Amino acid sequence: MPATPEHSDAITEAAAQWCMRLHAEDCSAQERAQFEQWLGEDPLHAQEYAAMAEIWTLSDQLPRPAPAPRVHLPQRRPALRSWAVAAAISAVALPLAAYTGWSAGWLPDAYQHETSQGALRHVVLGDGTRVELNLDSELSYTNFKDHRQVRLSRGEAFFEVTHDAQHPFVVKAAEGRIKVTGTRFNVWKYQDQVRVTLVEGSVLVSSINADPDGGFRLGPGMQARYKAGDYEPQLSQTYAGDNSLAWRDGKLILDNLPLADALPLINRYLEKPLVLGDDHSAHIRIGGMYDTTRIRNLVASLPKVLPIYLTQNNEGNTVLNSIPAQP
Template identity: 25%
Template structure:
């Protein structure tokens, strides 16, 4: 067996040759985290690759001991057993060559059989672990990104957001770890599309909806079609199962239709609310922030999601004042000019580069911003 020297050579090689390449790479002293991640990406692409690697690893164990019989267990069954096992997943390490004795004793043969069996089990666990790792996508502050999934569904990530994607034959599972995302789901009634927000699961078959996850609340808004929003059962210590588990019976459950939204908090779910104008819900995809009678404090916090230099409003009275307007998310400077033109308001910059907004005269309240 040998290590292939280039990506082109790997791509043009047969699946068994590719499996041999990865066996060599993973058993070298110089194997890196990047090598293991590349192996994970390779093995996830087809069951044929999983089987090829499993059988190669078992062959290597067999070569070290004539007492070990070849296993006829299908790769699918090995993977199923590995996933059902409670054993700890052990990373692959470089194997040390076993010393060969002229006449191995029965004990030595048993030891070799045990070593090969453990090696095969560890291999199955590692491959199954790699196979079932979710795909991760994320954005930095001020960054947006669109992700096209294999079934044609499209997910657009807003600033400072992260998702995990795991598809199985019977379920499409997304975990919104943080931030905001717009989901455009390809129609497939045989495979529900579930989004876990930590406090609730949003299920759709073919629809378009937006989820905004914050520290204290999650807002679900339906742009087109309808979704089910399923909250966790009250007084339960278990979270919604991740990735490959079925969604448990949950309560309460709400059905949201087009131009409706609800908010999920620790206290539970709100009643569905009609959205008079759906355009502001997705305006962020055009890097626009649309506010109608929103508090100045909320507007500042929204700008802070998109910019590293934050706007800090010290006065509670100023934070409570209402704002209506349309702003560019990455243009906080124009918003600061807007604030600075309010009589009695002062804008300064602190040592960390953040913009501090305060009232020069505590006895004079600002005008209502329109």
Template identity: 30%
Template sequence: MNRTTPPIPSSLHEQASHWVVRLRSPDCSASERRAFQDWLALSPQHRQSYQKAEAIWREFSGADVQTDPRLMAARDGLRRAQIERRRARRSLRLSIAASLLIAAIGMPLAWDWINTDCYSTLKGQRQHIALRDGSTIELNSNSQVRVRYGWRGREAVLDRGEALFSVAHDETKPFDVVAGHGKIHDIGTRFNVCMLNNAATVSVLEGEVAVATERRPDPQTLLAGQQIRYDTRGLASAPTRFDATTVAAWRDGVLVFKKTALAEVLAQLSRYHDIELRVADPQLQNLKVSGDFPTDDLNLALNAIGAALPIKAVRKNERLIEFER
């Protein structure tokens, strides 16, 4: 007697979930497995869809689909489909899981992240954030971070500004930080991430991290005392050494500069005050500035810069100060 092979669904995510289920079925034939390999080779999108479906299947593995609260929402919308597809008792669990798998792939945001918290600061503000997993975030002035929790991991998205992360390590739920066009993967550590002038700088204070960018998807490991910088194109610099006391000084209301370009110094100061600081002459932008400047006293900082360099600060209006010769 010829066995009937279940038809392959039409949409890509349904096809992927179909193959995940069929390959785990005891009656999956050799010809079906060859057909799967042909399907997988059709495009990178096919491989990505299958990998995603397989990851979600692993999440379901061992779970009681009748009582697991994570499946309740999907079950309500699929009750009719489950009834229509009911087969013998021995395959009931498999068919329900397959239905939920299709739903999960079709609703990635709902399944990947079950909760998101958003934190932000205004100019001149700082915030200490204690996360539910024991990790902490020190959020600098004019910054925003979104923290997302899922069953398979934790992720913080730094939308703007600067933050220092102290991560409570959990091998079962890795902690990643997305900043601009890169991602930082925690390996048990404390690290600072600063987004400024369309670039991100990652500085490791303790432990180590792995940094991947759009141009360099293979993670690059950074150890304590190392930092890396990448731009909006995902181009990353080589790791360099840095002074930890300089990078983290903002937590004490101080900015420390050591032979830093004037343009960058002004950009840093602008993050703390509701006024634009600008260099009128492009030739002055790379003048080097060194010193410790309070974040809450703009006049003191500008006077110190004017005294150290052959330039002066000129107030153009209430919202703009320019440096000129």
């Protein structure tokens, strides 16, 4: 049953209260346990809290003003409650702060949070950009005065960016930045690894710590790969049979890859990642086409098609162990 507006408002209010409480220095372990319980009661709780936490992070980027002088209220009005004073001040200060923040480029005037779980999703961002989200993906969109920004928290997304040369579109993933004005490209993220595939137009790929106007330019058919800690991405040219975008048809295609390269692509769809049990298993190759909604079936079938056997480690991960060759 869809949530009523009243129910949604209650969740939003609760998420805001939890966000403020968890960031307080005196937040207790008991309160954190109560928060975890609230978070697990309804998927909407986690979704709303994630959006609230993103807003909190944005507000943290604002410069802090100098402390305001203390104001002594007249004693002849004891009935005036402190919350009423705060509300009155906020009614004037918040719109002014929001306008000032927008004009200075500190605050966005639009925010959008999107996730996908068991199915691919098509979403349209506030600027008209079209995005396809792969399974278990999450992003947030904010519109600033001088640029548009997407934070890809996890998963994979294909972007068809609305062209605006004066208002660049920036995707942040792990410790890298992809900057465009209007183009079609794909961003894949797993843990701290990122792969950018350009289909049309051009993009600049750079470290998040580098010059925002610099970077390495990709042309159509090129890829850039990087991981956390890399100052420069690895650039390559895709070939005619490249399968990077097969996920848009619900497929994962492994083209005779060593397990060391295939596992990040497989693990993207698993709750518990597969791990390699030894150095030899990293070099065993795997190929084939798989349904992205049934990757668990692939894991179960691995010992039937590869010289490996499965075990579990203490953390509950499935371990791929190589079978020694017979003499």
